[in-house]
């Protein structure tokens with residue numbers, strides 16, 4: 001997959017490569033979802049093919065990650081077959097200065113949270129446009145809900161001060177269906193003052209499976225930036 005000359009794609013490619021270079025032989029690797037992680041999966045596959053990496057096994061966070069891993073020759077397993085994950089690499093939709101995240105732009109946040117939180121080290125790969133002072137300022141917060149609970153869940157989210165809307169498919173009539181067979185509600189909050197509290201309050205609504213707030217989960221953020229016309233990677237520890 002070539003990034004061409006698009007600066008955002010070039011940043012994603014560079015940051016994906018930087019994350020893939022942190023994987024060492026013998027590791028169990030959480031494979032995230034989205035356009036940035038796709039580059040990391042491709043580079044891990046390239047390193048395996050060249051013989052530079054050996055004995056890697058991946059845990060996919062979505063159907064998309066599974067398909068990409070197979071395409072690039074990264075062997076896969078499931079969580080019930082391992083007792084730890086060494087490293088997880090995943091994208092994000094927003095990152096705040098405390099390394100808290102909004103995820104779920106690709107409706108994969110439920111499985112991502114399981115894999116990313118379970119990993120010994122969780123590396124986030126983003127382009128610089130994802131950095132925000134406060135979560136919720138540029139991106140709606142995704143919440144996965146069980147279909148039969150849609151109506152009461154929408155009301156409960158409004159009571160928490162959010163403006164919810166059911167995510168609709170693109171080139172598919174009707175709602176987006178997650179890998180678990182559920183709906184996603186995207187919620188507008190007028191910036192999120194206390195992400196930890198909101199994460200718990202949303203997950204406490206009966207019918208909510210998981211929301212896209214990742215609080216205190218990320219260990220390292222790799223940020224793709226363009227400096228003097230060249231893509232570079234900055235680390236936020």
Ligand SMILES: O=C[C@H](O)[C@H](O)[C@H](O)COP(=O)(O)O
Nearest residue numbers: 034035036091104105106108
């Ligand atoms: O559900 C999708 C994930 O949380 C993605 O990791 C997130 O949306 C970032 O994706 P991208 O790298 O394509 O911006």
